[in-house]
Amino acid sequence: MNAVVIAVLIMLVLSLLRVQVVLALAIGALAGGLVGGLGLNETITVFTEGLGNNATIALSYALLGAFALGLSKTGLPELLVSGALKVTKKQGDTRKKALSKALLLFIIVTISIFSQNLIPIHIAFIPILVPPLLLIFNELKMDRRALASSITFGLTAPYILLPVGFGLIFHQILQKEMEKSGLSVDMTMIPKAMALPVAGMVIGLLIALFVTYRKPRTYEDRDIANESESIPSHYTKRSIGFAVLAIIGTVAVQIMTESMILGALSGIVILFLTGSFSLKESDVIFTDGMKMMAFIGFVMIxxxxxxxxxxxxxxIETLVNQTAVLFDGNQVLAALTMLLVGLLVTMGIGSSFATIPIIATIFVPLAQELGFSPLAIVALVGTAAALGDAGSPASDSTLGPTAGLNADGQHNHIWDTCVPTFLHYNIPLVLFGWIAILIL
Structure with missing residues (x-):
């Protein structure tokens, strides 16, 4: 049996059985290493050495958490929450409640999209913004699986389609790895190739919101512990102005340096220099902000x-090569099989960005040999990499929504975030990505 298939299946089964994700990943890696012939000692050594590969990402998330918590001291989240309260106020009849739900979902999706492109703080906004809204969601009896689907859509679809913020990084990696594998493509080709797969995700989102999870779901109103209550936050026009300035500074530095770490540090410095928080408060902000993102960082590591x-x-290479033998020049079967291989790889490692270098080396020359057009190959590699990001227990696109929606202990990571997002985004991505590859 293929070690990758075994490892991913064990990790997924353990996760579905509600085994903690970090433990499920470690056990899956151990099983995969043993099946792959590495031996116990070598598997442990390789696993340990690999932990540092995502250290930069983990540090980025920790600093983004501190930046997000610093932003909360300007009162920006309070402003957004008060706006949401006005939306839900006086919603006596069912029609008004339905409109309130739709508007809140639209706001959540919009903010999630902005976190990838316009204000690239990624998932750091979720533990700040979502928990204060849980009581409002409860009052409206909103199914949190719909909310998880909304947030995950906003975290994934924009970077797949738009070459801005995190999307620029994804597109650059895609272009670079395809060029290294023998196919030079223009950056302008990538949005064209990914438009149809993302359209499938839009349909998945609409199904989740208006079909699968449209019925009311009841949750208990529970107190949510806030470790930073000692630092008061309130907003004024001046404080909101400083928040906007810090966001602009973060975006500008990240674009110029292509570093999330420097971008987050710049935003924190701007907030401090503008007096949004004091030197005394900075220690609490850094500590609580990093703590807020610590679990996600550990999972990524x-x-x-x-x-x-x-x-x-x-x-991984064996899996791809073995499936290639089955094609026999059949483009329809080849496209579907390569997409499913990409799904398996990304589900296991939890990162579409890291999947591109793994699959591009094999997929690009194989697709060229099978006669696919350059645009179709872009759609193939891009979609195969994006598959699994929504739905993977180890993905920040699922860990982030859970971090906010489970603040009161009523939202399960696997069954309420991973399974819904897997069903509503990976299935449409496979279908629409498959169509795009065959018609482009």
Whole structure:
């Protein structure tokens, strides 16, 4: 049996059985290493060495958490929450409640999209903004699976389609790795190639919101512990202005340096220099902000160890090559099979960005040999990499929504975030990505 298939299946089954994600990843990596012939000691060594591969990402998230918490001291989240309260106020009849739900979902999707492109703080906004809204969601009896689907859509669809913010990074990696594999493509081709797959995600979002999870769901009103209550936050025109200035500074520095770490640090410095928080408060902000993102950082670091073990076994290449034998020049079967391989790889390592280098090396020359057009190959590699980001237990696109929606302990990571997002985004991505590859 292929070590990658075994490792990913074990990790997914354990996760579905509600085993903690970090433990499920570690056990899956161990099983995969042993099946792949590495031996116990070598597997542990490779896993340990691989942990550092995502250290930069983990640090970025920690600093983004501190930046997001610093922004909360300007009162910006309070402003957004008060706006949401006005939306839900006096919603006596069912029609008004329905409109309130729709508007709140639209706001959540919009903010999630902005976090990838316009204000690239990624998932750091979720633990700040979402928990204060839980009581409002409860009052409206909103199904949190719909909310998880909304947030995950906003975290994934924009970077797949738009070459801005995190999308620019994704598109640059895609272009670079395809060029290294023998196919030079223009950056302008990527949005064209990914438009149809993303259209499938839009349909998945609409189904989740207006079909699957449209019925009311009841939750208990529970107190949510806030470790930073000692630092008061209120907003004025001046404080909101400073928040906007810090956001602009963060975006500008990140674009110029292509570093989330420097971007987050710049935003924190601007907030401090403008007096949004004091020197005394800075220690609490850094500590609580990093703590807020610590679990996600640990999962990302563990996923890097898992990915390194999978690479070391050599079974990723074997898996791709074995499936290639089945094609026999059949473009329809080849496209579908390569998409499913991409889904398996990304589900395991939890990162579409890290999946591109793994699959591009094999997929690009194979697709060229099968006669696919350059635009179709872009759609193939881009969609195959994006598959699994929504739905993977180790993905920040699922960990982020859970971090906010489970603030009161009533939202399960696997069954309320991973399974809904897997069903509503990966299935449409496979279908519409498959169509795009065949018609482009």
């Amino acid at each position: 563990t996923a890097a160890g898992f990915a390194e073990v999978m690479r070391k076994t050599g079974d």
